[in-house]
Each structure stands twice: as C-alpha cells, then as structure tokens.
Amino acid sequence: MRRTGNSSLENESLTLLQPAPEERLEAWLEEFYGKRVRIMRRELLRHRDLSFVERLWIDDGLPETLIYKLVLPPWDIEQDLHERVLIPSIAQSAQLFMSAHYGQITAMFLEDLGTESLLNIGVDAEFAASIGKELAKLHRSYSYRIQELVPLNILRTLMPKDYATFTQGIVALLDSWTLLRDGQAGKLQNLAELLAQSLEKELVSLVHGDMYAENILVRNDRVFIIDWSWFTMIGVPAMDLASLISNHFKNGSFFEWRDTVLDAYCFESGRSTEEVTRILPFAETLSRLLFLNWLVVRRERGIMGTTVGPVDSLIPKIVDELIGRYESLKLAD
Numbered sequence: 001m002r003r004t005g006n007s008s009l010e011n012e013s014l015t016l017l018q019p020a021p022e023e024r025l026e027a028w029l030e031e032f033y034g035k036r037v038r039i040m041r042r043e044l045l046r047h048r049d050l051s052f053v054e055r056l057w058i059d060d061g062l063p064e065t066l067i068y069k070l071v072l073p074p075w076d077i078e079q080d081l082h083e084r085v086l087i088p089s090i091a092q093s094a095q096l097f098m099s100a101h102y103g104q105i106t107a108m109f110l111e112d113l114g115t116e117s118l119l120n121i122g123v124d125a126e127f128a129a130s131i132g133k134e135l136a137k138l139h140r141s142y143s144y145r146i147q148e149l150v151p152l153n154i155l156r157t158l159m160p161k162d163y164a165t166f167t168q169g170i171v172a173l174l175d176s177w178t179l180l181r182d183g184q185a186g187k188l189q190n191l192a193e194l195l196a197q198s199l200e201k202e203l204v205s206l207v208h209g210d211m212y213a214e215n216i217l218v219r220n221d222r223v224f225i226i227d228w229s230w231f232t233m234i235g236v237p238a239m240d241l242a243s244l245i246s247n248h249f250k251n252g253s254f255f256e257w258r259d260t261v262l263d264a265y266c267f268e269s270g271r272s273t274e275e276v277t278r279i280l281p282f283a284e285t286l287s288r289l290l291f292l293n294w295l296v297v298r299r300e301r302g303i304m305g306t307t308v309g310p311v312d313s314l315i316p317k318i319v320d321e322l323i324g325r326y327e328s329l330k331l332a333d
Contacts, residue, residue, distance in 0.1 A: 014049045014305045014307070015049055015305075016048065017048065017049060017050060017051060017052045017071075017105075019052050019070055020070060020102040020105055021102075025068070028098070028100050028107060031098070031100075032097060032098045032109055033058070033061050037058050037060065038058070038059040038060075039056050039058060039059075040057045040058065041056075041057040042055065042056050045067075049072075049303060049305065050072045051070065051072070051075055052069070052070040052071075053069045053070075054068045054069075055067055055068075055112060056068050063097075066097070066109050066110065066112055067094070067108075067109070067111070067112050067113075068108075068109060069107070069108045069109075069110060070105050070106070070107050070108075071105070071108070071229075072104055072105060073104060074230050075229050077154065077155075078106075078108065078229045078230075079099045079106050079108060080154045081229070082095075082096035082108070082228070083099070085152070086228060090137075090142070091138060091206070091225060092138065092222075092223055092225045093224065093225055093226070093228055094110045094224060094226060095110065095111040096108055096110055097109045097111065113217045113226065114217060114219045116219065117213060117214050117215070117216055117218065118214070118218065119212075119213045119214040119250070119251070119252045119254065123254060125257070125260050127221075128254075128257035128261055129260050129261070130223070131223060131244075131257075131264070132260070132262065132264030133265070133267075135211075135240060135241060135244065135261075135265055136264075136265045136266075136268035136269045139203065139205045139240070139269075140203075140205070142205045142206035143203055146205065146234060149206070150234060155206075155232060155234050156233040157234040157235065158233055158290075159204065160199045160202070160236065161200070163192040163195050163196040163286075164189065164192045164193055164196060166293070167188055167191070167289065168189065170292060170293055170296050171185045171188050171189065173296050173299075177299070179315050179316060179319070180319065184319055187326055188319070188322065188323070188326075190330075191285070191322060191323070194326065194330065195282055195285060195286050199236050199279060199282055202236045202237075202238055203237060204234065204235065204236065204237075205234070205235075205237040206232070206233075207232065207233050207234065207236065207237050207239055208231070208240050209230075209231025209240070209290065210231045210243070211240035211241075212243055212248060212251050213244070213251040213252055213254040214250045214251075214252075215227045215250075230294070231290065231294070236283060236286065238276070238279055238280065239283045241261075241262070241276070241280065241283070242281075242284035242287060243287055245258040246284055281329060281332070282329060285322065285326075288318065288325065289322060291318060292322065295311050295314055298311055299312070
C-alpha cells in the first residue's frame with residue numbers, strides 16, 4: 001500500500017485530529033463492501049484539528065475509490081446534512097455511501113468526485129454562465145423546502161431579524177476576552193442593524209456558507225459542490241453568490257468570470273443585475289461576520305489555532321475589516 005500527501009501547509013499550532021485505528025477502518029470497509037478488501041493506495045487530502053480526509057484506492061472493489069472523512073463536533077453536522085437535507089441531484093453534492101462512529105469521531109465514506117475544481121481548470125464563458133445558473137437553481141429549489149427543513153433542527157437558521165441578537169452574543173464574548181477596542185462593540189452592533197435592514201427582503205434558502213471555486217469540483221463537464229458542513233445554514237443565499245464572485249484567494253482566476261456568473265445567476269433568478277449587485281456588498285459582509293463567529297466559537301471551545309493562524313491575532317483583524325466595511329456600506333447606503 002502506498003500513501004501520499006501531507007499536511008505540511010497546516011498551521012503548526014493546530015492539535016491534529018487523531019484518526020480512528022486502522023482495524024476500525026478495515027472493519028468499516030468490510031461492512032461497506034460486504035467482504036474483506038485491501039487498500040492499494042491512500043492519499044491524505046486534509047488533516048486538521050476537527051477533520052481528517054483521505055482518498056482510498058480499493059483493490060477489487062466497486063467503487064474503486066472512496067473519500068474517507070473523519071470529523072469531530074461541530075463538523076459532525078455533515079452526516080445529518082448528507083442523510084437528511086442534501087439531495088445530490090439538486091445540491092450537486094457527493095453521495096454519502098456509509099457513516100459510522102468511533103468515540104466522538106464521525107466517519108463518512110463519500111463518493112469520490114475527483115480532483116478538478118474551478119480553481120485549477122480552464123473555464124470559458126459558457127461554462128462560467130452555467131455555474132451561475134446552477135447556483136440560482138439550487139437556491140430556488142431549497143427555498144421551497146424551508147418549512148420542511150427548519151423543524152428538523154439540523155441547521156442553524158439565521159434570518160435578518162436575528163442579526164442584532166446574533167452579533168450581540170459575539171460582541172459579549174469578545175468584550176469578555178478584551179479583544180475589542182473602545183467603540184468597536186457599538187459599531188459591530190450598528191453593522192448588524194444595517195445588514196438586517198439591507199437584506200430583510202431577500203430570499204431565504206439553503207446556504208452553503210463556504211462557496212468558493214475550490215469547493216466546486218468538475219467531472220465530465222458536470223459541477224459538484226463539496227464541503228457542506230458547519231458553515232451550511234438556512235438564511236440569505238446571496239452570501240453564496242457574493243463569496244463565489246469575490247476576489248478571494250479561494251477563487252483564484254475564476255474571479256475573472258465575475259460578471260458572467262452574476263448575469264447568469266440573475267437571469268435564472270428572474271432578478272435585475274442592478275438589484276442583486278446592490279445587495280452583494282451586504283451579503284459578502286455578512287459572510288465575513290459569520291467567519292468572525294467561527295473564530296469566536298473556536299476560542300470558546302478552547303481551540304486557539306486555525307489553518308491560517310492563531311485565533312487571538314486573527315479576531316482583531318476581522319473586527320477591523322468588518323468595521324471598515326461598515327463605514328463603507330454606511331456611506332454608500
């Protein structure tokens with residue numbers, strides 16, 4: 001068996017998840033395939049504090065490859081998402097073949113969708129437009145299921161009317177950790193109120209929450225969305241569009257197709273480009289507020305590192321960014 005890949009790019013401050021014992025993996029694979037199988041090769045795709053992901057090549061087994069994913073709470077929401085919320089043909093998501101548990105660890109065996117993403121392949125105008133259309137269809141389809149999904153209590157529900165209370169909780173914790181400077185608490189609350197006012201009439205649907213080009217895989221000219229997890233919620237889906245067409249490193253050169261994706265999304269949604277363009281800065285700022293919340297949740301759980309640096313040095317930077325966005329949005333409003 002050959003093993004490739006490494007996690008050398010991860011922040012050294014992270015305490016990495018300890019994978020389940022190999023005998024447990026072998027037993028899970030035997031249960032899935034209905035016979036003992038041999039792993040011919042394995043490739044480490046990601047190893048972090050709350051997740052561990054490998055691609056497995058199986059000898060004499062169908063499917064021949066699997067994505068083997070281990071997660072700890074709160075990332076274990078992904079199992080419920082795949083089993084009870086996501087419809088692969090609508091959400092363009094991978095199929096969950098099997099799930100299992102070992103202590104706090106949730107193990108998932110997922111369909112292998114390959115390695116080509118919008119981040120590493122060439123895209124033409126027609127294909128970029130198809131991305132915008134598919135995203136609009138996804139948001140429209142799940143908007144019809146909101147009354148069904150909310151009572152499941154699987155996903156967070158964050159409506160514009162909730163932004164002020166949501167932000168108040170973040171501010172209280174940051175204040176208690178002395179991570180806010182004078183006046184910042186009030187400005188964050190004002191930002192929440194501005195976002196609520198600007199997004200109150202927006203469609204409510206399923207929100208991926210981490211919708212960047214690197215999370216959209218391409219196989220046989222079809223697109224698939226991966227990494228539905230902790231960031232997924234019920235809320236304002238314009239966040240997904242804002243993230244996907246932003247000049248973020250996770251989008252790479254796909255950002256060049258911003259206008260094409262936006263026009264296609266608006267056409268499929270039956271909305272004017274001007275109307276959607278107006279609310280996108282607010283939706284993008286909301287996604288950054290949710291990123292701040294992610295940092296706060298990690299610190300509250302005693303997890304002081306992230307893949308891009310220590311939490312206590314990141315939080316002030318994101319707070320400054322949000323207040324800067326608030327000042328810009330207030331002037332433009």
